Amino acid sequence: MFAERDDAQEVAETLAELFPALGVPRVVRETLAGEDDAEDAQWLVVAEGLDEEILPEVDELVERYAGWREPG
Template structure:
């Protein structure tokens, strides 16, 4: 299942992507993209997003803890 990890700051998203690449080498280092999410109409409100797939519930709990440390959140995509 596709998961989107969303952050307000690019540096935070890049650090999380690097950590995920270390934790889950099968993912490689996930790409960080700037994206305007549904309901946001101002380009300045765009968020930094990491798109990941293929992680089980036990792995997602670990991801959630990491994302929380960087003031981000996870959405199903």
């Protein structure tokens, strides 16, 4: 999850380069309930099929862009 779309896009592209088997993760805009201002949206990088052993590397990448990973 990222505050800036550019950061989410960069992470998605980097994940695709590091882990080609994943394909290119989708970047999705998520608005918070009750938020009217588009500037308050958060950006999700939807990456499916992540193995447990690569999660530390994913977490490090996400943290470099001031984001966080939600399990699921």
